[in-house]
Amino acid sequence: MITAERKPLSEIKAMIAPYRKILVVGCGTCVAECASGGEKEVGLLSSALRMDAKMEGREIETKEITLDRQCVYEFIEQLSGLVNQYDVILSLGCGAGVQAVAEVFPEAYVVPALNTTFIGETKEAGLWVENCRGCGDCKLGYFAAICPITRCAKGLFNGPCGGSKDGKCEVNPDTPCAWQLIITRLDESGRLNLLQAIHPPADWSKREGKGPRKIEREDQKT
Amino acid sequence: MLEKELGPRIRFFPLPCSGRIEPLHLLSALESGADMVYLVTCPEGVCRYQEGNVRARKRLMYAQKLIEEIGLERERIELVVTTDKDLLTIDGLTRGLILREAIVDPSPVRVKKHKGKYMDSYKGVRK
Amino acid sequence: MKAKSRLERVLRSGHFAVTAECGPPKGAGPEMIRKKGHILKGFVDSVNVTDNQTGIVRLCSLASCALLKKEGLDPVLQMVTRDRNRIALQSDVLGASALGIRNILCLSGDHQSFGNQKEAKGVFDLDSIQLLQVVRGMRDQGKILGGEELSEPPELFIGAVANPFADPFVYRVIRLEKKVNAGAEFIQTQCIYNLKRFKEWMKMVRDSGLDKKVYILGGITPLKSTRMAEYMSKQVAGMDVPEEVINRLKGVPTKEQRQEGLKIAIETIQTLKEIEGVHGVHIMAIEWEEAVPELVEKTWLYPRPEV
Numbered sequence: 305m306i307t308a309e310r311k312p313l314s315e316i317k318a319m320i321a322p323y324r325k326i327l328v329v330g331c332g333t334c335v336a337e338c339a340s341g342g343e344k345e346v347g348l349l350s351s352a353l354r355m356d357a358k359m360e361g362r363e364i365e366t367k368e369i370t371l372d373r374q375c376v377y378e379f380i381e382q383l384s385g386l387v388n389q390y391d392v393i394l395s396l397g398c399g400a401g402v403q404a405v406a407e408v409f410p411e412a413y414v415v416p417a418l419n420t421t422f423i424g425e426t427k428e429a430g431l432w433v434e435n436c437r438g439c440g441d442c443k444l445g446y447f448a449a450i451c452p453i454t455r456c457a458k459g460l461f462n463g464p465c466g467g468s469k470d471g472k473c474e475v476n477p478d479t480p481c482a483w484q485l486i487i488t489r490l491d492e493s494g495r496l497n498l499l500q501a502i503h504p505p506a507d508w509s510k511r512e513g514k515g516p517r518k519i520e521r522e523d524q525k526t
Numbered sequence: 527m528l529e530k531e532l533g534p535r536i537r538f539f540p541l542p543c544s545g546r547i548e549p550l551h552l553l554s555a556l557e558s559g560a561d562m563v564y565l566v567t568c569p570e571g572v573c574r575y576q577e578g579n580v581r582a583r584k585r586l587m588y589a590q591k592l593i594e595e596i597g598l599e600r601e602r603i604e605l606v607v608t609t610d611k612d613l614l615t616i617d618g619l620t621r622g623l624i625l626r627e628a629i630v631d632p633s634p635v636r637v638k639k640h641k642g643k644y645m646d647s648y649k650g651v652r653k
Numbered sequence: 654m655k656a657k658s659r660l661e662r663v664l665r666s667g668h669f670a671v672t673a674e675c676g677p678p679k680g681a682g683p684e685m686i687r688k689k690g691h692i693l694k695g696f697v698d699s700v701n702v703t704d705n706q707t708g709i710v711r712l713c714s715l716a717s718c719a720l721l722k723k724e725g726l727d728p729v730l731q732m733v734t735r736d737r738n739r740i741a742l743q744s745d746v747l748g749a750s751a752l753g754i755r756n757i758l759c760l761s762g763d764h765q766s767f768g769n770q771k772e773a774k775g776v777f778d779l780d781s782i783q784l785l786q787v788v789r790g791m792r793d794q795g796k797i798l799g800g801e802e803l804s805e806p807p808e809l810f811i812g813a814v815a816n817p818f819a820d821p822f823v824y825r826v827i828r829l830e831k832k833v834n835a836g837a838e839f840i841q842t843q844c845i846y847n848l849k850r851f852k853e854w855m856k857m858v859r860d861s862g863l864d865k866k867v868y869i870l871g872g873i874t875p876l877k878s879t880r881m882a883e884y885m886s887k888q889v890a891g892m893d894v895p896e897e898v899i900n901r902l903k904g905v906p907t908k909e910q911r912q913e914g915l916k917i918a919i920e921t922i923q924t925l926k927e928i929e930g931v932h933g934v935h936i937m938a939i940e941w942e943e944a945v946p947e948l949v950e951k952t953w954l955y956p957r958p959e960v
Contacts, residue, residue, distance in 0.1 A: 313595040344550060348592060351553040356596035359634045457764050458735070458775065462782035462831060464824070465761050466816035466843060467890035474890030475764045487824050499827065502835050505739065505783045505798065 305334035305425075306398045307432045308341060308418035313352065316394070319415040323391035324363065326353070328417075329383065329405065330370035331397040338432050341396030341418050343370040349396065349417060374401025380408045387412050440510035440517070446498060448489035453506075455482035461503035536620065544568070545578025549589040552603050556593065559636040564623060566606045579607070602633060658755030659727035660699040661810040662960040663933075664839065664868045669926060670933030671954050672729065672841065672870060673945050674701040677712035686717045689942045690724040696949040698957055699756055701729040701841070701935070705736060708768020715745055719752045729812065730754050733762025738778040739787070743797050746788055750807030758812045758841065759784040782835045785813055789836025813837040815869075817854035818847065818893035826857045833867045840867055841935040844874035846917075847893040848924055855930050864930030871925040874937045875944050876914035879903050915944060915951075922952040 310316075320326055328350045336342025350366040357364040367386060371379045374397030383405070387393065392413045395402045399420040406414040422434035437454045443461075444451060453459045457475040464483030467474025471484040490496045539555070541547060544567035555563045565586055567579040583605055590600035608619070663670045673696075675689040686702075693700055700721055704714040718728035730749045732742065749757065761781045765773045779787065787798050788811055795806035813832040817825060829840070845851045851871070858864050876882045879902040886894035898917060905913045918936075925931050934954075938944045949955045 344548065347550045348553060351550065351557050352592055352596050355553070355557050355593075355598070355635045359597060457766075458761050458780070459777045460761060460780040462780050462828075464819070464821070464828075465781075466814065466819045467763075468819050468821070469890055471821075475766055484821055487821055491823075496827075500831070502782055502786060502831060505779050505787075508778065 305337050305423070305432075306400070306420060307338045307422055307424050307434075308335050308398050308420045310340050310345065310349070310396075311417055311419055313356070316349075316415075316417050317353075317356070320353075320392050320394060323413075325365045325390040325392075326350075326367070327383070327386055327390035327393045328353075328366055328368050329374065329393055329395050329397065330368075331372075331374035331401050332370055333373045335396060335398055335401075335418065336370075337426065339430075341398070343368075346370055346396055349394075371397075374398075375404045377404065377408055380405050383409070438511065439506065439508075440513075441507055443503075443506075446503065447486050448493070448495070448498075450482055450486045450489065452482055452486070455479075455485070461506065462499075536624070543578035544582035545580075547582050547585055549585050549592065552586065552589040553592065556598065556602060556633060556635055559633065561602065561633045561636070563603045564606050565603070566608065566619065569607055569609055598634065657808075658699065658810045659960065660729065660756055660839070663698045663958065666958075666960050668958045668960070669954065670699075670868070670870060671697045671949055671957065672699045672701060672933065672935045673697040673942070674703060674935070674937040674939060675717075675942055676703050676706065676939045677714070677717045679709070679711050681712065683712075683720050686712065686720045687724055690721045690726050692942050693945055694724065694726055695957065696946045696955060697936070698933075699727040699729050701731055701758060701937075703939075704731040704733045704760075704762065705768070707763045708735070708765045708770060708773070710768070710770060715749060715752075715754075718749065718754045722753050727756065728754050729756035729758050731758045731760060732784065733760050734777055734779045734781060734784055735762035735765060735775050738776050739798055742779065742784060743787065743791065746791060746807050746809070747803070750809055755808060756810045756812065757788060758814065759788060759837075760814055781813060782831055785811060785832060785835035785837055810838055811836055812839040812841060814843065815840045816843040816891045817845075817851050818843060819891040822854075825854060826861055826863070829858065829863055829867075830861060833863060837867055839932075840869045842869065842872045843891055844872040844937055845921060845925070846898045847895050848921065850893060852928065855928055859930050868932040869930060870933035870935040871921075871928075871931050872935045872937060873918050873921055873925075873948070874939070875918035875941065875948065876902060876910075877941065878907065878910045878914070881914075915947065918944075918948055919951050922948065922954075926952070 328346050330341050330343055330346035332342060339345065346368045350368050354364060354366060367390065369383070371382060373379050374395065387409045392415060393405060394417050395405055395414055396417045397405065398418065399416065402414055402416045423436040423438060424432050424434045427433050435451060435454055439453055452461055452463060456463055457473055458465055460483065464481055468481040468484055471481055473479040473481045487496065490498055539551065544565060547565060552563050565582060567582050586603060586605050590603050593602065594600050660670060660672065673693050675686070675693065678685040690700065702714045702717040702721065705711055714731050718730045721728040732745065734742065737745065746757065759781050761777070765771065765775045788809065790796055791803060792806050792809055795803045797803060815829050858869070879899060882894055882899045882902055885892050886899065901917060902910050902913055922934050925934055936945050936948060
């Protein structure tokens with residue numbers, strides 16, 4: 305999923321400071337999974353903002369609503385009746401969600417409550433780790449399904465570097481050396497020979513693109 | 527019954543296990559005007575759902591972090607761990623807490639910051 | 654046929670080579686590099702210049718090498734892939750050759766988070782092995798990555814690094830082989846304190862026949878103090894400093910620790926001379942370049958041969 309973390313409250317407050325009526329919109333997919341922008345988090349943030357306003361002698365009105373997905377216009381349109389009754393839309397969606405909401409309601413003032421971070425997996429309850437950088441040219445088949453771009457700090461395709469010690473990355477001793485993991489997994493499944501060949505330089509244009517990338521599918525269009 | 531006797535000073539919120547507490551419950555209690563919120567749990571190790579009270583502590587600490595961000599003292603949410611030596615009933619426990627906290631600044635959520643004692647302070651008790 | 658680098662001539666004629674390293678200043682003045690060059694001249698065959706080592710901004714290796722070349726030394730351009738994309742890397746390779754620099758050492762480089770520009774974007778467009786391949790292709794086929802032809806190929810003796818002390822130990826020789834296949838002609842190793850482990854690694858190297866395909870120079874960094882030894886042991890990644898070595902330094906008064914450190918270095922170099930498959934020594938006495946002449950003399954490696 306796409307992970308995100310809630311911004312510090314002071315930052316959120318600064319963005320909504322001049323406004324009285326706040327539409328707090330959550331998302332039920334990725335950010336709910338990583339406990340940053342789902343229905344519960346919408347509730348917590350709204351309660352905190354209301355109490356905070358009260359303590360400062362301000363009055364605010366909040367409306368809490370959580371969409372199934374904040375990146376699909378069909379779901380965002382559910383907000384149609386509400387948007388013009390509020391001064392600001394405080395979105396707890398990921399960056400994609402925030403922007404999609406703003407596309408559907410360009411006259412509204414939409415602000416993000418979250419910092420979108422990475423694509424990752426839920427390793428255990430309460431722990432999310434990055435595992436994909438969206439390079440557009442997946443090579444996981446060559447590296448025992450361990451992404452060297454994401455999980456090797458130097459993104460080496462022919463690693464490890466000289467800093468791998470006790471299976472840990474020199475840059476962050478809490479992080480396993482991705483190349484140690486790759487080598488171990490290949491070795492244990494008898495496929496270490498896959499690493500003999502020199503892996504050529506990546507085609508970064510698939511990730512950098514010419515600006516924002518897009519995917520178009522005629523067969524999917526109405 | 528205790529609620530009737532102590533009147534508006536106290537409110538109870540029963541849970542099957544303290545591990546079912548949600549940080550939002552704790553914040554809502556404060557938002558509704560409570561000066562203090564107590565989460566009463568079983569001692570560590572005797573939870574009938576195994577780890578409920580451990581989870582309760584973590585969620586309570588999370589709620590404390592959230593309220594600190596808006597300038598509320600973390601002490602307004604308190605974990606009360608009963609010991610198995612306590613032959614306390616909720617009745618006894620509550621009266622004890624009320625006595626102890628008779629002098630507590632009212633929550634700034636309820637009134638603007640103000641010095642002084644309030645005997646009829648509101649309290650919400652969660653178990 | 655352009656003049657080959659001195660390092661290449663020394664190695665190909667079967668002599669035990671001596672190279673040293675010097676670190677450029679954190680400033681724009683050329684004098685410090687020239688001064689270091691003068692200290693080393695005549696005592697070493699070639700001088701490496703580090704490339705923003707540890708991610709700390711310094712006078713670039715390319716300019717430093719050009720300055721050393723002017724002083725009559727044979728520089729080794731260290732080139733990391735952390736700071737430049739393939740366009741800049743290939744361009745600098747051409748530039749180095751045009752300036753008369755005849756040796757290049759290809760490395761990935763220390764991660765940017767270690768240095769004084771922690772917020773920088775680490776480029777890593779290529780890794781060290783891909784860079785070796787690219788440089789070799791430029792030199793031998795006269796082509797850049799992608800196949801377009803160069804008007805004039807660069808003339809360079811190509812090297813890489815090896816760390817016999819990093820993990821995973823079992824994979825180290827396979828990685829060395831990859832570097833040789835990619836085009837490495839000489840190897841400079843990480844500094845050696847654990848001779849036992851180094852000898853094990855060299856045995857694996859010989860068993861795979863790699864000592865016949867590439868010239869290996871053992872790395873040496875003389876220790877100045879127990880503090881330095883402990884720092885290197887604990888704080889520097891990929892370093893193996895055995896307790897015995899640290900204890901040797903602890904066993905002498907602080908004033909004499911430098912001398913003891915030099916003694917250890919001298920003994921290590923003497924041992925390296927005897928190990929089959931080791932073709933030279935690479936002395937990395939960073940900020941202690943004055944120690945190099947003494948090390949070279951006391952290990953009977955002075956004067957350097959005429960080639």
